[in-house]
Amino acid sequence: MISVKNLCKEFKNTDGSVTKVLKGINYEINKGEKIVIVGPSGSGKSTFLRCLNLMERPTSGHIIFDDVDITDPKVNINKVRERMGMVFQHFNLFNNLTVMQNLTLAPVKLGIMSETEAKEKAKGLLERVNLLDKADVYPISLSGGQKQRIAIVRSLCMNPEVILFDEPTSALDPEMVGEVLDVMKQLADEGMTMVVVTHEMGFAKEVATKVLFVDEGQILEENTPEEFFGNPQSKRLQEFLSKVL
Numbered sequence: 001m002i003s004v005k006n007l008c009k010e011f012k013n014t015d016g017s018v019t020k021v022l023k024g025i026n027y028e029i030n031k032g033e034k035i036v037i038v039g040p041s042g043s044g045k046s047t048f049l050r051c052l053n054l055m056e057r058p059t060s061g062h063i064i065f066d067d068v069d070i071t072d073p074k075v076n077i078n079k080v081r082e083r084m085g086m087v088f089q090h091f092n093l094f095n096n097l098t099v100m101q102n103l104t105l106a107p108v109k110l111g112i113m114s115e116t117e118a119k120e121k122a123k124g125l126l127e128r129v130n131l132l133d134k135a136d137v138y139p140i141s142l143s144g145g146q147k148q149r150i151a152i153v154r155s156l157c158m159n160p161e162v163i164l165f166d167e168p169t170s171a172l173d174p175e176m177v178g179e180v181l182d183v184m185k186q187l188a189d190e191g192m193t194m195v196v197v198t199h200e201m202g203f204a205k206e207v208a209t210k211v212l213f214v215d216e217g218q219i220l221e222e223n224t225p226e227e228f229f230g231n232p233q234s235k236r237l238q239e240f241l242s243k244v245l
C-alpha cells in the first residue's frame with residue numbers, strides 16, 4: 001500500500017549547516033498492517049510519519065501510495081491527504097467549534113459528503129466510542145482522553161485508508177491512556193492500516209504486525225513483536241528496551 005524508497009530529510013539550520021534527520025529509509029507497508037515505530041527522542045520518528053503524508057516534504061526519495069508516487073510535484077497532495085488520516089499528541093481540535101462541527105468540517109468543506117451525511121456518519125462513530133452525548137459541547141469541556149477519541153473519530157469521518165498516529169497517548173493522564181488504546185485496538189481489529197509512533201510497549205506487543213526501531217534517522221531493526229522484544233539483535237535496541245520495558 002505504501003512503499004518508502006530511500007527517503008531522506010534534511011533541515012537547513014540558521015547558520016547554513018544542514019541536519020540530516022532521515023538517512024535513506026526503505027520500507028513497505030501492506031494493507032491491513034499495524035506498524036509500530038519506537039526509538040529515542042530526536043531519532044526522526046515524527047519526521048518519518050509527517051513525510052508519509054507530505055506534511056513534511058522529503059529532501060529526496062519516493063513515497064509510493066497505491067502505485068502513485070506522491071512525491072511527484074504533479075500529484076494533488078490534498079487528495080492524497082484525504083486518504084491518510086493523522087492523529088497527533090495534542091489532538092489539534094478546533095476549540096471554537098463544537099465536537100460535531102469539528103467532525104463534519106473537513107468532509108463537508110471538501111465536498112466528500114453532504115452535511116446530513118457527514119452528521120449521520122459522525123453520530124455513528126461517536127456512538128462507537130461512547131461519546132454521542134458530547135456532540136454539541138466544545139472541546140474545552142472534554143478530558144484529554146475524550147479529546148483524543150474525538151480526534152480519532154474526526155480522522156475516521158474522512159474514510160481514510162490508513163491512519164498515522166504520532167504519540168497519541170503521550171499527553172494523557174495515565175488513567176486515560178487505556179480508553180484511547182482501546183479505540184485504537186478496535187480499529188486494528190476492524191482491519192484499518194495503521195502506523196503508530198508510541199511508547200506504549202504493551203500496545204506494540206499486542207497489536208503490531210511489525211515493530212520498527214528508528215535510531216538516528218534510520219530503521220535499525222524491524223521485526224515481529226515476539227522477535228523484536230524477545231530477541232533484539234543490535235546493542236542499541238537492547239539498551240533502548242532495557243530502559244523502556
Ligand SMILES: Nc1ncnc2c1ncn2[C@@H]1O[C@H](COP(=O)(O)OP(=O)(O)OP(=O)(O)O)[C@@H](O)[C@H]1O
Nearest residue numbers: 011012019021039040041042043044045046047048
Ligand atoms: N522543522 C524542523 N527544523 C529543524 N529541525 C527539525 C525540524 N523538525 C525536526 N527537526 C529535528 O529533527 C530531528 C528529529 O525530530 P523528530 O521530531 O522527527 O524526532 P522524534 O523521533 O519524533 O522525537 P520525539 O520522540 O522527541 O518526538 C530532531 O533533531 C529535531 O530537532
Ligand SMILES: [Mg+2]
Nearest residue numbers: 045046047166
Ligand atoms: Mg516525535
